[in-house]
Amino acid sequence: MPATKKVFGIVLAGGEGKRLMxxxxxxxxxxxxxxxxxxLIDFALSNLINSGLTQIVVLTQYKSHSLDxxxxxxxxxxxxxxxxxxxVPAQQRLGKRWFSGSADAILQSLNLIRDEKPDIVVVVGADHVYRMDFSDMIEAHIASGKPATVAAIRQPIELSDQFGVIDVQPDDPTSIREFxxxxxxxxxxxDAPHEVFASMGNYVFDADALIEAVTSDGESTTxxxxxxxxxxxxxxNRGQAGVYDFKRNDVPGSTDRDRAYWRDVGTIDSFFEAHQDLISTLPIFNLxxxxxxxxSQQLNSPPVKFVRDAKGNLGTTIDSIVSLGSLISGAHIERSVxxxxxxxxxxxxxxxxxLFDRVTxxxxxxxxxxxxxxxxxxxxGAQIGVDHDRxxxxxxxxxxxxxxxxxxGVRVVP
Ligand code: ADQ
Structure with missing residues (x-):
């Protein structure tokens, strides 16, 4: 982290996640x-802490009790x-309304930035699985001289309607021409017609420029x-946005296989696939x-126990992750978390x-x-995932x- 700069972190955590219903x-x-x-938020927060940030706020809004x-x-x-x-829950500081969007969440929380008086603000989403060294992005941001920097990664073109898509200046690949x-x-x-350069929803701003931008946007009715x-x-539009290519990202301990791994887990399918990424012998995301x-939370729970069942039948558990407090008795578990x-x-x-917590x-x-x-x-004797119509x-x-x-909490019967 540049010693002379004061950096403040904002995690945007108010999204509904409708596609994960x-x-x-x-x-x-x-x-x-x-x-x-x-x-999910543990990934963004771990990245910020490991990158050396020590002052971080999490802006929440929607069904925020368990998150808080x-x-x-x-x-x-x-x-x-x-x-x-x-x-920090939505506080209706600018009148009786909730955050209307992620920028409004920052506008309504400007007091937090003004209190700390940082030079730089790092703004990140809260629902991606990845490791990222933000200190490298901050250095690139400072070196660029631009007030805003967007982190970006190549993604398949068919996913472009889920992302901000970046076009860089032909003569300067660190500068955004169109977004x-x-x-x-x-x-x-x-050089890759089936890919786009996608925003990761992580940004670094000069603090005063961010305040200016969200304040002027806040006055807009459109x-x-x-x-x-x-x-x-x-x-x-002002020619003031730079791009940080996530390909540069190289956190300590990463390997060729999991370097620059990033998953948007916005849908049930991508959420499931990200779990599959964890459990192979040579995982592409290495926990x-x-x-x-x-x-994450340190559970006060006993170790996992694997036993034969009461009749002495053996079970098997392979290519799986089993969390603390679990008991597996003569059962077969494969490719599961x-x-x-x-x-x-x-x-x-x-x-x-x-399986989430406390599933039987x-x-x-x-x-x-x-x-x-x-x-x-x-x-x-009940079955799930065998007969989809049922x-x-x-x-x-x-x-x-x-x-x-x-x-x-659903009870599934045969
Ligand atoms: P999305 O994730 O679709 O795209 P959005 O729904 O605004 O954008 O969510 C961004 C982050 O802000 C999430 O972490 C969400 O929880 C949070 N958020 C949303 N509304 C909020 C509110 N009212 N208050 C507080 N937090 C809120 C974004 C970018 C794309 C980029 C993708 C990468 O807009 O350009 O490509 O992320 O996944």
Whole structure:
């Protein structure tokens, strides 16, 4: 981190995450559990902390209770040197209205920036899985001399309607010529026609320029008050936006396989695939990189226990992650991620599945290609993910790719 610059971090955590329903029926998207023991927001916060930021606010709004609780219980920095991660709910500081968009969230929270008087503000989203060294991006930002820098990564062109798409100056690839938020028809890159250069929703700003931009946007009655839709174009139109190519990213402990890994987990399918990325023998996202730890809540839970069932039948667990407090008794588990306090009983089969906390799978039940939210109970002999018509008839979500999602606390009977 440049020693002479004071840096302030803002995590935008107020999005609804409609495309992750029913997992976001009851919680904000950044609070959605991931990889057994984490919440999505832990990735953004771990990256900021590992990059050396010590003053970070998390702006929340939508169904923020479990998110607020997680941030306040887990992310307690020492009070020394005025270090903090603070969860800040929408406060209606500019009248009786909630945040209308991500830029409005910053506008309504300007007092936080004015109190700290930083030189630089790092603004990040809260729902991506990745490791990123923001100190390198901040150095590139300062070196560019531009007041705004957008982090970007190449993505398949068919996903361009989900991202801000960046076109760089032909004579200066670090400078943005055009920025289109979620275009329907994007043009591919000259050297890779099937790819676009996509904004990662992570930005570095000179603090005074950010204040100026969100303040002038706040006066607009036509703006959606959105970072990608309005604030980035504000800087691009003035020729003042630079781009940071995530390809440069090289956090300590990364390998050729997982360097510059980044997943937007905005849909059920991408959420599921990101879990699959964790569990192979040579994972493309390595949770076990202790040089750039992903921090989360420390559970006061016993170790995982694998036992034969009462009749002495063996089980198998392979290519899987099983979180603390779990008990697996004579069951078969494959290519799955189990949350804390999972209980899987005799003869049950769990494959290609993601289980949140405290899920119970009773004897001889089958769970395949499925995501089970917290406290789901699959009763003895019941099946999930085997007959999709039946899954739909029972009110479960089934995606086009054939993943079944069961909402929180549901009891599934045969
Ligand atoms: P999206 O993620 O679709 O695209 P948005 O829904 O605004 O944009 O969410 C961005 C972040 O802001 C998320 O972390 C969300 O939780 C948060 N957020 C949204 N509304 C908020 C509000 N009212 N208050 C507080 N926080 C809020 C963005 C960019 C694209 C970029 C993709 C990358 O706009 O240009 O390509 O991220 O995934």
């Amino acid at each position: 029913p997992l976001t029926a009851d919680r904000a998207k950044p609070a959605v559990p991931f990889a057994g023991q984490y919440r 609780r997680h941030v306040s219980q887990t992310w307690r920095l020492s009070g020394l040197l005025n270090s903090y991660v603070a969860s 289109l938020e979620k275009p329907i028809n994007a043009t591919g890159l000259a 703006s959606n008050h959105d970072m990608g839709g309005d604030i980035v174009p504000y800087f691009v 076990y990189n202790a040089d750039w730890p992903i921090f 189990l949350g804390s306090w999972s209980l899987v009983e005799s003869g049950a089969r769990v494959s290609d599945a993601v 799978v009773r004897p001889d039940a089958v769970v395949q290609r499925a995501i089970l939210d917290k406290e789901v109970v699959v009763e003895a 899954d739909r008839a029972r009110g479960f979500t089934v995606t086009d790719s054939g993943l079944t999602v069961v909402g929180k």
